[in-house]
Amino acid sequence: MTQTVLLALDTSTEFCSVALLATGESSAHTAPEPRIWVRHEQTGAVSSTRLLPAIRELFDEAGLQLADCNAIAFGSGPGSFTGLRTATGVAQGLAFGLNLPVVPVGTLLACAESARLHDPLALRVLAALDARMEEIYWADYAWDETQGEWRTLLPASLDTPERLVLPGVPFTLAGNAAAAFGARLPAVAAARTVDGEALPHALPIAYAALRAFRAGRTVPADQAAPEYVRDKVAQTMAERVAEKAAKAELAAQAAHRTHQGEGQR
Template identity: 70%
Template sequence: MTRTVLLAIDTSTEYCSVALLSSDERHASASPPIWSRHDATGAVSSARVLPAVRELFDEAGLSLADCSAVAFGAGPGSFTGLRTAAGVAQGLAFGLGVPVVPVGTLLVCAESARLRDTTASRVLAVLDARMDEVYWADYGWDAVQGEWAVLSRPSLAAPDALVAPPSAFTLAGNAAAAFGERLPVASAAHVVDHEAVPHAVPLAHVALRAYRAGRTAPAEQAAPEYIRDKVAQTTAERLAARTVSNGELAR
């Protein structure tokens, strides 16, 4: 079989994002056709995922039996959302007898930035992690390999603790909009791409490269990558954060 049909699912944010990509291995360099849904669902993405999957297969004129692999946004992101994507991907992959392709959501942000601007070869991906912190990672595009190199692994930090890369870079993700001046690296960025956030379309592109390279996993190994162990702030931490915020507004 020369065709790869890859289903990609991301529910790491308030969106339920699903994409279906069909690639002919005989024309691997060509841009493959892709169908997608990206719906604002809040905390109820689980109710939208499977209907969206059915819609895309119908729209593409394909059946679930044509699926080669199921990719999912592994994290970091919403705890509930990550479990939703991993669980749905695992269930579908089990039923179809195909592998899963876990993809980091920060890497998806980098790929999203590059899809809109092919000159984006150094990307600092930073997402609002809530609780006054950010998820971040640093990536460099290897044009020879046609892959992203991980320069700094996904981590958790205070927004003002990030250090800008030494060369020109694109800041991807929603952290600049969420934190404003409290994210100093934004002012050092060559480009700030607020739209480079987790989305199933760039996820599918990353996953296709991973699939072709054999970087897949059995369905039973589908699992989220949380980075943070703590789900919520304590009452004292929330009050302290509110006091700091009020103090900043007063100035």
């Protein structure tokens, strides 16, 4: 029996999430339940300082070495820009050093995987996460029993809550958008069930990544990249300076017109 060891990372939210999964495969291609080790800690903006220590702790706890790994998986987004860059960078660095393939897993897909882990009947999942700025990240997934894998019906998108497209069949609403937007999100009332605990987490990423690894859906370390979806949130310093100057100019013009108007009275 051969063993597959997979490390999964996610820092797309305020949590630093790491999972180590080890499973064997028999000659009959049946896989026993994997052994799992997890760290999932709310770290806020300091996930980057906690990620590597958490990885070392899991390997020590499992009695394994980084060299035992077959692949590195990470939550590729959407999510926090800084968090996505952190997970991508660490996954790339480890994969380069060990000459391993990388498995990017979308965070919305991780929500769908988490919902199915909680409820085996969650075979159609609308995953929706609070994207801030009065918007949501969302995607629509269906579980294919024959293939034993998710099919992406509508890929990750960024919209206002009201514009989310509802499936025409019973579905599970996964993610934190329901808690963030309530009745503004039509999917809340339409869903078969709402799973607000189905969130980005290294464990569902590890399960999804294991299937992808076995199917050969991996990328070289240098091709691993975040999926931002929102192309541009943070303005550059130059843009901010220009915007500030433009606002100041408009304010000055408005004040001048007001002053002129008072002078004509």
